[in-house]
Amino acid sequence: MFSGKQRDIIQYDNKHRPIITILEGAVRSGKTYVNNFLWMMHVKEFKGRGVKFIMTGYTIPSLKSNVLDDISVMFNVDTSLDKNNTFKLFGNTIHCYGTDKVDSYKRMRGITAYGWYANEITLSHMNSVDQAVKRCSGEGFRMFFDTNPDHPQHPIKIDYIDKSDEVMSNGRIRVKSWHFILDDNTTLSGDYKENLKKSIPSGMWFDRDILGQWVAAEGMIHRDFNYDLHVIPKDKAPKDFKEYIAGVDWGYNHPGVIGVYGILDGKYYRLYEIVERHKAPDWWIEEALKIQSKHKGIVFYADPSRADLIEMWENAQLNIERAENAVFEGLTTVGTQYKNNNVAIVKEHNANHLSEIFYYRWKDSMKEEPIKEKDDSMDSERYVMHTNEMKKLNQYATVVRY
Numbered sequence: 001m002f003s004g005k006q007r008d009i010i011q012y013d014n015k016h017r018p019i020i021t022i023l024e025g026a027v028r029s030g031k032t033y034v035n036n037f038l039w040m041m042h043v044k045e046f047k048g049r050g051v052k053f054i055m056t057g058y059t060i061p062s063l064k065s066n067v068l069d070d071i072s073v074m075f076n077v078d079t080s081l082d083k084n085n086t087f088k089l090f091g092n093t094i095h096c097y098g099t100d101k102v103d104s105y106k107r108m109r110g111i112t113a114y115g116w117y118a119n120e121i122t123l124s125h126m127n128s129v130d131q132a133v134k135r136c137s138g139e140g141f142r143m144f145f146d147t148n149p150d151h152p153q154h155p156i157k158i159d160y161i162d163k164s165d166e167v168m169s170n171g172r173i174r175v176k177s178w179h180f181i182l183d184d185n186t187t188l189s190g191d192y193k194e195n196l197k198k199s200i201p202s203g204m205w206f207d208r209d210i211l212g213q214w215v216a217a218e219g220m221i222h223r224d225f226n227y228d229l230h231v232i233p234k235d236k237a238p239k240d241f242k243e244y245i246a247g248v249d250w251g252y253n254h255p256g257v258i259g260v261y262g263i264l265d266g267k268y269y270r271l272y273e274i275v276e277r278h279k280a281p282d283w284w285i286e287e288a289l290k291i292q293s294k295h296k297g298i299v300f301y302a303d304p305s306r307a308d309l310i311e312m313w314e315n316a317q318l319n320i321e322r323a324e325n326a327v328f329e330g331l332t333t334v335g336t337q338y339k340n341n342n343v344a345i346v347k348e349h350n351a352n353h354l355s356e357i358f359y360y361r362w363k364d365s366m367k368e369e370p371i372k373e374k375d376d377s378m379d380s381e382r383y384v385m386h387t388n389e390m391k392k393l394n395q396y397a398t399v400v401r402y
Contacts, residue, residue: 003186006034009178013038018176019168022145022161025180025212028188028196031146032119036071039117039144046114046140048091054108054116054132058123059098060085067119068096099124105131114138122150122157129156149208149215151368157214181212201335204362217362221331221370224338225357234348237271238264244295245388247323247380248288248302250309252278258300259353259380260291267342268385272349273377281309285316292318301387303379323383328368330386337385353377 002010013021021038023031043053057063060081068079068087079087085096092114097107099118105127113135118124136143147156164177182193200206202223207213241262249257259273274287292298297319302310304322313320324330337343345353356374363371370378 002034002037003030003184005178005180005184006030009034010037012176016173016176017142018173019141020143020145020160020175022147022164022175022177023180024145024147024149024161024177026182026184027148027209028185029180029182029212030185030187031180032066032070033074035117035144035146036067036074039115040071040075042115042142042144043092043094044090046090046092051092051114051138052111053089053092053094054111054113054135055094055096055119056099056116056121056124056128056132057096057119058100060096063096063098063119067117097128099128101125102127104128108132108135111135112138114141116141116143118143118145120147121145122147122154126155149212151216152214153216154214161214179212182210199336199340201332201339205332205335216364217368218364219361220358221360221362222335222338222357224335226338227354229341230338230343230345231347231354232344234346237269237344237346238262240264241269244298245384246291246298246300247382247384248300248320249376249379249383250303250306251276251376255352255376256284257352257376257380258284258288258291259350259377259384260295260298261384262295263388267344268337270343270345270350270353270381272346273353273380275352275377281312285313285318288313288318288320289316301383303383321387324387324390325383326386327370327382330382331370333386333389334382350377353381 009023023035025031055063055067057066064081071077072079077089081087081096087094095111098104100123102125104125108128108131116132116136118129118132121129133143145156145160150157160175161177163175166174168174182196197210200209203219204215204217207215241264243263245261245263247257247259251257255275255277256279257273257275260271262269262271288300300313300318300320301323302313302320304310304325310320310322347354356377359374360378361371363369
């Protein structure tokens with residue numbers, strides 16, 4: 001049922017009962033599984049007392065999918081939430097909260113909690129973290145956190161994880177943190193682990209997701225880009241594409257870009273790009289109409305920040321949609337495509353793209369954003385790949401659901 005590492009954690013927890021237990025590290029490494037067990041044992045100690053506990057996730061849906069559903073299966077208990085996002089457990093009331101908003105903490109006010117389970121705590125707004133800590137004042141309270149790594153200066157790492165083994169004045173351990181790597185999960189098959197390692201983009205993503213390291217985003221963003229592997233001459237590009245999509249990054253003083261892709265067998269071929277400065281909206285519409293006439297059924301995925309320009313394109317009968325614009329998640333998607341060799345750039349028609357990718361670097365900040373210079377073709381690429389991959393995931397989810 002439990003790995004050797006998980007058993008060690010449970011035994012330590014039973015003996016020392018630290019006030020705060022933190023399980024941090026790689027994805028799919030078994031953190032949440034053992035935290036669920038520790039949490040259930042803690043709540044069970046208050047069986048029938050009618051007291052309150054707190055559970056938090058980035059959002060209520062993420063808490064449900066990451067934790068509550070698994071607890072239901074593991075322990076055969078009903079974790080269905082009522083209209084107030086609460087459920088009963090061992091005769092006590094569990095209050096569940098999302099912590100993604102700056103004012104999420106307000107919903108916790110007034111509760112005296114006897115414990116707190118925080119899933120994905122580094123994604124929580126620190127206002128909610130501070131409030132949940134203050135709410136835990138019931139005699140015998142304990143806290144259980146789990147998280148994947150983030151920036152090494154994240155407050156959760158500085159204020160909690162780095163204080164592991166800190167002792168209270170009465171000799172009790174205040175914080176105990178346990179680190180996980182992917183290979184700590186002995187229930188995963190070797191094939192699964194190897195495939196995941198080969199799929200995660202190199203650099204920060206690999207260090208965090210596989211090794212569980214708290215590393216900063218720095219240097220070149222798409223480290224898996226290989227000129228010899230990902231750049232092809234125009235005569236090597238396929239001709240029989242069944243699907244075309246394009247990414248649109250608006251511009252005027254800085255370049256505007258339309259990057260046109262053909263998709264074949266799941267691979268993105270960047271066929272050509274239009275890159276221009278100081279062009280009026282009507283000029284871009286004319287260019288897009290030419291592209292749409294040339295590539296039947298093409299969809300333009302555009303930067304959603306310019307609703308006025310999107311409306312103009314719609315009025316011109318262009319097949320345009322608002323792109324998915326989550327930057328970090330989008331860069332992860334693009335990096336995965338390069339890692340899996342699912343990208344080909346036609347050399348002769350993508351000079352701007354091939355110039356930008358070598359200069360596309362992380363900003364030195366906790367926000368983990370790219371430097372906003374020479375990134376117009378990079379943005380068009382992100383709009384295309386991330387939006388298309390998210391659509392495929394949503395379509396798959398719909399098929400599975402029905």
